[in-house]
Structure formats: C-alpha cells, structure tokens
Amino acid sequence: MSDGQFTISDLAGEFALTPRAIRHYEELGLLHPGRRGTVRLFSEGDRKRLRLVLRGKRLGFSLEQIKEMLDLHYARPGEIAAPEALLGRIEDHRAALLRLREDVGMALSWLEILEERCRGHLKKSA
Amino acid sequence: MSDGQFTISDLAGEFALTPRAIRHYEELGLLHPGRRGTVRLFSEGDRKRLRLVLRGKRLGFSLEQIKEMLDLHYARPGEIAAPEALLGRIEDHRAALLRLREDVGMALSWLEILEERCRGHLKKSA
DNA sequence: TATAACCTTTACGTTAACGTCAATACTAAT
DNA sequence: ATTAGTATTGACGTTAACGTAAAGGTTATA
Structure with missing residues (x-):
C-alpha cells in the first residue's frame, strides 16, 4: 500500500507472524483495523497496537490480559474504572516484572557460563 | 518429612502449584524424584530443579525447552553435544533475553504512568 | 479482460500444559 | 486394627492460541 496504510500481510511480514494470527487478535478485540470494502486496512496506530500486543506476549501475558491493558492504555483519562482496585493489581504486576x-539476569549469566563451557570444549577437541 | 526430603504436596504448597503439575513435569523428564516404595520423595536437588523449571516458565520457555536446558545444566563438562551449533543458539537466546x-523496562515505566493516572483520578473524585 | 496473487469468512483441527475424575494403595495416628 | 488423610496410576477433559483447509470475492497488471 502506498499511503501510511498496511495490508494484513504487510504486518504479518514485518512482525513475523501469519495473517491468521492477526485476524485472531482482531477477533479478540485487540485490533480494530479499518476496511476498504471487505479488505482490512491497518493504520500506523494499528501497527503500534500490534507492537504492544507482541510485547505483552513476550512478557507472558495472555491475549485477554493484553486486551485489558490496551483498553487501559487507550482509555481517556477519566475512563479508568475502579482505580483503587487497579492500584493493587499494578503492584502485583510490578512485583512480577521485577522478579x-x-x-x-540469571538466565543471561547462565548463558555466559554455558558459552564458556562450549568454548572450552571446542578448544580441547581442536 | 523430617529430613531434607519433601513430599509432592510439600513442593506443591511451596511453589503454589498442584501435585498434578509436578507429576506432569516428571512425566516429561524435568524431574526425577526418588521413591520410597511407590511414593515420590523429593530431595533438595529436586527442589532446585523445580525452581529452575519455574524460572524457565516465567521466561516463556516451553517445558520441552526447559528440559533441554536442564539436561545441559546438569551435564558433565564433556557431555555437551554439538557445541558449535549450540553457540549459535546461545546467541539467539541472549538476543531474546536482552529484548x-x-x-x-517499558512495562515498568508504563505501570508508573498508569499508577499516576490512577492517583490523579482518585484525587479528583475525593 | 483474463489471470495470478492476494483477500475474505467459516469451520474444524492441533498442541501444550495441565485439570479432573475414578479407583486404588499406602501411611499415620488413634 | 481401623480410619482419615494422602499418594499413585490411568485416562479422558479443557483452554488458549493459533493452524489449516475449503470456497469464494478482489485487485493489479500484463
């Protein structure tokens, strides 16, 4: 697409996923692309939403949780329901993220050690 | 259990999972607890393995990947198969972990902002 | 205008990671 | 020795997150 508009396979290509996955995200309400007739047209904003979806996935959240977060993220300032309850959940999330x-960190230093052992093994067999 | 030995529900309680899950991990070869008769007995080492399993899960790895890592972790120094191939995969993992x-980091600062919005909303409605 | 290369919906299939029985066995304490 | 509380092994069920195949519209371009 010429404009700042993307087809489903543009985004699929860019983010290394299938069109089916993107449609799935839309079915669950994570994306709301525009349409030209029957064909989906994704804006730059849709692309950013998709980026957030994938970040959420890497962090281990379910698509349902990610939807909640997106809804919060794009809510108008006054539209946050039950803020006091949310504050507690924020603390839980923060704790999980810190852990x-x-x-x-542990995994990275473990990789270091493993890499050393690999190199050591290669030197010996050389 | 009196000694440095744990029953399945000891560990289930400590790590907030079910006995079934622990048996599942054993079925997949992630754990190899001892037995007194037919009953499983977990040592301190088994407990540490379980800790690694859960860490792997939080990092988003499948149980099968976690098994690979455990096998590597507990392999004797010479027992690493195809070290040169492994080096490449290590790099991939490192990249993923850095991302x-x-x-x-992004999620944490997003939580900060969300928390601010919550507090602001609470002040206004007070 | 034809045709290849996309797009769409619909709907059933698949896999991982357990959950949930059921039936049975063991173990600890009374 | 009896009984309450766990443990064990099947074995089938469930859910999330897509995969995959079918059948048919759309669009770009030669």
Missing part, C-alpha cells in the same frame, strides 16, 4: 527482570 | 529485558 522477571531478575530471572532474565 | 525481554527492554520489554520489562
């Missing part, structure tokens, strides 16, 4: 960051 | 760490 996840530790997990990433 | 994940960025994702965590």
Whole structure:
C-alpha cells in the first residue's frame, strides 16, 4: 500500500507472524483495523497496537490480559474504572516484572557460563 | 518429612502449584524424584530443579525447552553435544533475553504512568 | 479482460500444559 | 486394627492460541 496504510500481510511480514494470527487478535478485540470494502486496512496506530500486543506476549501475558491493558492504555483519562482496585493489581504486576527482570539476569549469566563451557570444549577437541 | 526430603504436596504448597503439575513435569523428564516404595520423595536437588523449571516458565520457555536446558545444566563438562551449533543458539537466546529485558523496562515505566493516572483520578473524585 | 496473487469468512483441527475424575494403595495416628 | 488423610496410576477433559483447509470475492497488471 502506498499511503501510511498496511495490508494484513504487510504486518504479518514485518512482525513475523501469519495473517491468521492477526485476524485472531482482531477477533479478540485487540485490533480494530479499518476496511476498504471487505479488505482490512491497518493504520500506523494499528501497527503500534500490534507492537504492544507482541510485547505483552513476550512478557507472558495472555491475549485477554493484553486486551485489558490496551483498553487501559487507550482509555481517556477519566475512563479508568475502579482505580483503587487497579492500584493493587499494578503492584502485583510490578512485583512480577521485577522478579522477571531478575530471572532474565540469571538466565543471561547462565548463558555466559554455558558459552564458556562450549568454548572450552571446542578448544580441547581442536 | 523430617529430613531434607519433601513430599509432592510439600513442593506443591511451596511453589503454589498442584501435585498434578509436578507429576506432569516428571512425566516429561524435568524431574526425577526418588521413591520410597511407590511414593515420590523429593530431595533438595529436586527442589532446585523445580525452581529452575519455574524460572524457565516465567521466561516463556516451553517445558520441552526447559528440559533441554536442564539436561545441559546438569551435564558433565564433556557431555555437551554439538557445541558449535549450540553457540549459535546461545546467541539467539541472549538476543531474546536482552529484548525481554527492554520489554520489562517499558512495562515498568508504563505501570508508573498508569499508577499516576490512577492517583490523579482518585484525587479528583475525593 | 483474463489471470495470478492476494483477500475474505467459516469451520474444524492441533498442541501444550495441565485439570479432573475414578479407583486404588499406602501411611499415620488413634 | 481401623480410619482419615494422602499418594499413585490411568485416562479422558479443557483452554488458549493459533493452524489449516475449503470456497469464494478482489485487485493489479500484463
């Protein structure tokens, strides 16, 4: 597409997923692309939403959770329902994310060690 | 259990999962608990393995991938098969982990903003 | 204008990671 | 020795996140 508009396979190509997956995200309400007739047309905004979806996936959230977050993210400032309840959940998420960051650190240093062992093994067999 | 030994529900309780899940991990070869008769007995080492399993899960790996990693982790130094091939995969994993760490950072600062909006909304309605 | 290369919906299939029985066995304490 | 509380092994069920195949519209371009 010429304009700042994308077809479904444009985005599928860019983000390394299938058109089916993108349609699936739309079915669940994660994306709301425009239409030219029957054909989906994705805007730059849709693309950014998709980026957020994939980030959420990498962080281990379900598509349903991701939908909640997107709805929050794009809600007008006054439109947050039950903010006090949300504050608690925010704390839980923060705790999980901090632990996840530790997990990433451990995994990275584990990779270091494993890589050393690999190289050591290669030197010996050379 | 008195000694440094745990029953299946000890571990289930400690790690907030079900006995069934733990048996499932054993079926897939992630755990190899001892037995007293027919009853499973988990050592401190088994417990550490389980900890690694859960860390792997949080990082988004499948149980099958986690098994691979455990097998690598507990392999004797010489027992690493195809080290040169492994080096490439290590790089891929490292890249994914670095991106994940960025994702965590973005998510954390997003939570900050969301929390601010919550608090602002609460002040106004007070 | 024909035709290849896309797009659409509909609907059933697949896989991972367990959940949930059921039937049975063991174990600890009374 | 009896009984309450766990444990064990099947074996089938469930859910999320798509895959895949069928049948048919659309669009770009030669």
